[in-house]
Amino acid sequence: MTIDWSNLGFSYIKTPWRFLATWKDGSWNEGELTEDNYLHIHEGSTALHYGQQCFEGLKAYRRKDGGINLFRPDENSKRMNRSAYRLRMPEVPEAFFLDAVKQVVKANQEYVPPYGSGATLYIRPLLIGVGENIGVSPAPEYIFTVFCMPVGPYFKGGLTPTNFIVSDYDRAAPNGTGAAKVGGNYAASLLPGYEAHQRKFSDCIYLDPETHTKIEEVGSANFFGITAANEFVTPKSPSILPSITKYSLLHLAQHSLGLTPVEGDVYLNELDRFVEAGACGTAAVISPISGIQNGEDFHVFYSETEVGPQTKALYHELTGIQFGDISAPTGWIFDVPLD
Known part of the structure; x- marks a missing residue:
């Protein structure tokens, strides 16, 4: 082939x-x-x-x-x-x-x-x-x-800012299987994902299933935002899949970029606090979010066309470690013996 x-x-x-x-x-x-x-x-x-x-x-x-x-x-x-x-x-x-x-x-x-x-x-x-x-x-x-x-890249265009839309659907239930990587969570995302794509968005933003006020996941990836105060913020919830990429970025944001790592609530009505935002996961790696559509409101982060500097730095740090170009924290890299 x-x-x-x-x-x-x-x-x-x-x-x-x-x-x-x-x-x-x-x-x-x-x-x-x-x-x-x-x-x-x-x-x-x-x-x-x-x-x-x-x-x-x-x-x-x-x-x-x-x-x-x-x-x-x-x-x-x-x-x-x-x-x-x-x-x-x-x-x-x-x-x-x-x-x-x-x-x-x-x-x-x-x-x-x-x-x-x-x-x-x-x-x-x-x-x-x-x-x-x-x-x-x-x-x-x-x-x-x-x-x-x-x-290749999970989202078309790779490290290119794209737009997402807030969904009315729930990805998982409170105290359900949201933190487990099981097929049912992904089955629940198929219709809202389809509807988002029909409207020319990259994917959905899922809110917390209990109050519908806080961002939880971005399609099948985790959300992050970077504040003007140099905080790297990711949502914390029992119905979010604990992303290995997210926890790696929390570490790198602090130890490589000097940002303050924060796991906490990300309220939909407080998006103005973020100067950059993105989705992260094994498949997505980092996908910069240019804007979020919420009903009639459209919020733009750093730019609709350019990747923010902190997001770009995190992407290069993470992928540099993964491809062996940058020294990794102890225990992060496993060599595959080929002999």
Whole structure:
């Protein structure tokens, strides 16, 4: 397959190998790499009927020296296990998770985009309930699989400011599964996302489901804002997915840029406090927000055409670490052995 690395979108591309393991009678088998990109499951699988499934998203980055980095995959493992606990699924041991990810990246290393292309290898670990079942109860068996594909920017244009619109829909319920990375949260976003795209916006802004006064998430990414007082602010809520990218940016904002990191309420009627804003996540990396449409009101941040200086600096700091050009905080980068 010939791939135009510099013009990749964010879409599925079949790569040769993926990892597959099964859980039954209380334990995981050792798993194996397979070329089959279809899952063969029972019609009674709880993943199909009751949404008993969770997933992760992380990336592999080609370094200038030809090696391959993973960015904080241990945090993806921890988050998957928190999601699994919320849905009564078995834990995937961290060492098992990390080994599976490294096996898949190594087996598909020719699909890791070259350094300097701006593209990455997106990795999708998936945990689903399977087996004979029809009642609302945890599944008798589970599948853990990891597959990957080369991708470009999640939002078209990459580091280009775009507009978002406040949605009347809720992404998750108070005390629900908003903090777990489960498919149901994303299913709830499909209609509001479609309506936003129809109106030529990049995606939705979701408010807190209890009062509808505070920003929570931006499509499938986390929100951040930078104030004139040099604060880096992100929403805090039990119904927000805890983004690994967000927590990395909170650290970098403080230790690399000298900003004050703040996790707290982001009220919709206080957007004037922010001079820059953006969405962040593994897929999105950082997507600058130029403006937010809220009913008849349209609020512009730094610029509708240019990226703010602090947002740009954070993007280059984060991606520099991920691609191995900038020294990373201890424990953030995992090398993938290729020998």
